[in-house]
Amino acid sequence: MSSPREPLSAFRTVLKRGGGERPTFPLSVHVLLMVVFAALVLSGLLWLLTSDQTSPLSPDPNDRTTLEVIRLSLYAIAGIGGVIALTVAYRRQRIIEATEIREATKLFNERFASAAEQLSSQRAANRLAGVYAMAALADDWDAGRQTCINVLCAYVRLPYETPPFRHEREAVGDPERFRPVLEERLVRHSVLNVIGGRLRRAPIPGRTWHQHDFDFTGTNLDGGNLNDALFLGRVSFAFGRFTAGTIDFSRVRFEGPVDFNRARFLGARLRFAEARFAGPVLLSETTVAGGALDFSSAHFTRDVSFEGTAFTGGQVHFAKTVCSSPVLGARPVLDFSGASFTGTAVVFDRPDIAAATLDFSRVADWSHPPVLNLAEEQDAVRLPEREADR
Numbered sequence: 001m002s003s004p005r006e007p008l009s010a011f012r013t014v015l016k017r018g019g020g021e022r023p024t025f026p027l028s029v030h031v032l033l034m035v036v037f038a039a040l041v042l043s044g045l046l047w048l049l050t051s052d053q054t055s056p057l058s059p060d061p062n063d064r065t066t067l068e069v070i071r072l073s074l075y076a077i078a079g080i081g082g083v084i085a086l087t088v089a090y091r092r093q094r095i096i097e098a099t100e101i102r103e104a105t106k107l108f109n110e111r112f113a114s115a116a117e118q119l120s121s122q123r124a125a126n127r128l129a130g131v132y133a134m135a136a137l138a139d140d141w142d143a144g145r146q147t148c149i150n151v152l153c154a155y156v157r158l159p160y161e162t163p164p165f166r167h168e169r170e171a172v173g174d175p176e177r178f179r180p181v182l183e184e185r186l187v188r189h190s191v192l193n194v195i196g197g198r199l200r201r202a203p204i205p206g207r208t209w210h211q212h213d214f215d216f217t218g219t220n221l222d223g224g225n226l227n228d229a230l231f232l233g234r235v236s237f238a239f240g241r242f243t244a245g246t247i248d249f250s251r252v253r254f255e256g257p258v259d260f261n262r263a264r265f266l267g268a269r270l271r272f273a274e275a276r277f278a279g280p281v282l283l284s285e286t287t288v289a290g291g292a293l294d295f296s297s298a299h300f301t302r303d304v305s306f307e308g309t310a311f312t313g314g315q316v317h318f319a320k321t322v323c324s325s326p327v328l329g330a331r332p333v334l335d336f337s338g339a340s341f342t343g344t345a346v347v348f349d350r351p352d353i354a355a356a357t358l359d360f361s362r363v364a365d366w367s368h369p370p371v372l373n374l375a376e377e378q379d380a381v382r383l384p385e386r387e388a389d390r
Contacts, residue, residue, distance in 0.1 A: 035084075037080060108137065108140075108141045108144060111133070111137045111141075112134075112137060112141075112144065112147075112148070114133065115130050115133035115134040115137055115148075115151075116130070116134070116151065117130070118130025118133060119131065119134065119151070119155055124180075124183035124184065124186065124187055127187045128186070128187050128190055131152065131155075131187060131190050131191050131194060132190075132194065134148050134151055134152055135148070135152065135194045135195075135198065138152075138198075138209065139198075142206055142207070145209065145212060146212050146213070149195075149209065149212050149213075149214065150215065152191050152194070152195065153214055153215050153216055155187075155188070155191055156188055156191050156192065156216055156219050156221075157215075157216060157217065157218055157219045159220075160184065160188065160220045161181065161220070162185075162220065162222040162243045162244050163178050163181040163182055163185060164178065165244075185222065185223070188221075188224075189223050189224050189225075192221075192224030192225065192226060192247075193224065193225050195209070195214070195226065195229075196224075196225050196226040196227065196228075196229050199226070199229035199230055199231065200228050200229055200230075203230060203232065210230050210231065210232045210233075211232050211233055212233050213233040213234045213235070213236075214231065214233070214234070214235050214236070215234075215236050216235075216236060216237050216240060217236050217237070217238045217239055217240070218238070218239045218240060219237065219240045219241070220240070220241040220243060221237075221240060221241070221242050221243070221245075221247055221268065222242075222243050222244040222245040222268060223244070223245030223246060223247060223268075224245075224247050224248070225248045226247070226248060226249055226252060227248045227249065227250040227251055227252065227271075228250070228251045228252065229249075229252050229253075230252075230253045230255070231252070231253065231254050231255060231256060231258075232255045232256060233256050234256050234257055234259070235254060235256065235257070235258050235259065236258075236259040237258075237259065237260050237263055238259045238260065238261045238262060238263065238282075239261070239262050239263065240260070240263045240264070241263070241264050241266060242263065242264070242265045242266060242267070242268035242270060242291065243266050243267050243268055244267050244268055244291075245268055245269070246268065246269045246270075246271065247268055247269070247270050247271070248271050249270060249271060249272045249275050250271050250272070250273045250274060250275065251273070251274045251275060252272070252275045252276075253275070253276045253278070254275070254276070254277050254278060254279060254281075255278045255279060256278075256279045257279040257280050257281075257282065258277060258279065258280075258281050258282065259282045260281075260282060260283045260286060261282045261283070261284045261285060261286070262284070262285045262286060263283070263286045263287075264286065264287045264289065265286065265287065265288045265289065265290065265291050265293060265314060266287075266289050266290050266291065267290040267291045267314075268291045269291050269292045269294070270291070270292070270293050270294065271294045272293070272294060272295045272296075272298050273294055273295075273296045273297055273298065274296075274297045274298065274299075275295075275298045275299070276298070276299045276301075277298065277299065277300045277301065277302065277304070278301050278302065279302055280302045280303050280304075280305070281300065281302070281303075281304040281305070282305050283304065283305060283306050283309060284305045284306070284307040284308055284309065285307070285308040285309065286306070286309045286310075287309070287310045287312065288309065288310070288311045288312065288313065288314050288316060288344045289310075289312045289313045289314060290313050290314045291314045291315075292314055292315040292316070292317070293314075293315070293316045293317070294317050295316070295317060295318050295319075295321050296317055296318075296319040296320060296321070297319070297320045297321065297322070298318075298321050298322070299321075299322040299323075299324075300321070300322070300323045300324075300332050300334070300356070301323075301324060301325050301326060301332060302325070302332055303332055303333045303334075303335065304332065304333070304334045304335065305335050306334065306335060306336045306339050307335055307336070307337045307338050307339070308337075308338040308339065308364075309336070309339045309340075310339070310340045310342070311339065311340060311341045311342065311343065311344030311346055311368070312340070312342050312343045312344060313343045313344055314344050314345070315344065315345045315346075315347070316344055316345070316346045316347070316370075317347050317349070318346075318347065318348045318349065318351050319347070319349040319350070319351070320349065320350060320351060320352070321348070321351040321352070321353075322351070322352040323351065323352065323353045323355065323356030324352070324355040324356065325355065325356075331355060331356055331357055332355075332356045332357070333356065333357045333359055334353075334356065334357070334358050334359065335359050336358075336359060336360050336363055337359065337361075337362040337363070338362065338363070338364050339360075339363050339364060339365075340363070340364045340365035341363065341365060341366055341367065341368045341369055341370060342365050342367050342368050343368050344368070345371070346370035346371070347370065347371045347373070348370060348371065348372050348373060348374060349371075349373050350373055350374070350375055351374070353374070353380045353381075354380060356380060357380055357381075357382065358372075358380060358381045358382065359382045360381070360382060360383050360384055361382040361383065361384060361385070362384075363384055366384050
């Protein structure tokens, strides 16, 4: 068996810093401008209060008048000096803050580079440490959290082949042969567990992971635990392969769209028990050839698309599934247009679909139809014309 993966050079790339700072004038220019302004104010006051054309005083000011003018001028200069002092303090504070930001950014970049280097290691222990280092960095780094999440998701998208079952490995008689791929499976499962752990916390705007997007497009999953997680952004498992093990989405809340388009379910068991889908669910052109999809007691509030899906094996359960919309008058549609029912055991066991529609009216193949135990909600089902006429 070939090595499960090669180190990704992309993980060795450090994030580049953003655009440059806004141009600012040197402090000396600010001070010079303030001194010139102070001189202009002093000259202006002297002229205003002593000039024959403008002074309300006597045309021949005495010493007392001159002293008053000088005193007022000194007050004005003192005020300008205070402004200069404030300007200097403000500039100093800006420099300190900019330095702190640069140092913090430098530290985050160094941590990112270190975690990425660990993820690209040949040793599984280092890669596992890199997973937790990248997750810890995402917790601390508000501006770079999505980037860290993208790296973890990209790791799970790396090419990967599921290891044989235990009895198959034992039959080969060479346990060390499968050690690298078993270690890789542990690292990949740890990524999902780390993500799930962050998404079970109470969401805090700007501090937690819930608002971010998770892109697992094209991944090969053979296990993982995301139960009780809350996804507020987009989630994609499009073109994914679910080959073995159990992927637990029990009681997960998807507030945004969920994309499983063109995924292949080949042997894994996906548990969506009591999951809530507040956004559209896309399962178009998928293949259900093995394993199980369990939507028991799941709640759909938007349309679910199984358009063009090939049900050739395995099981799909909709036991006590609820389909309803919070929008008055809206009816979620479970759309099976173009689907082929040729071998999968698809079972609707007393779902609550009175406020929804099951649309089988335009299926491509009805040779192995689903089991519809629908109680009194027959009006919510659109069967193929040849079946509806019977």
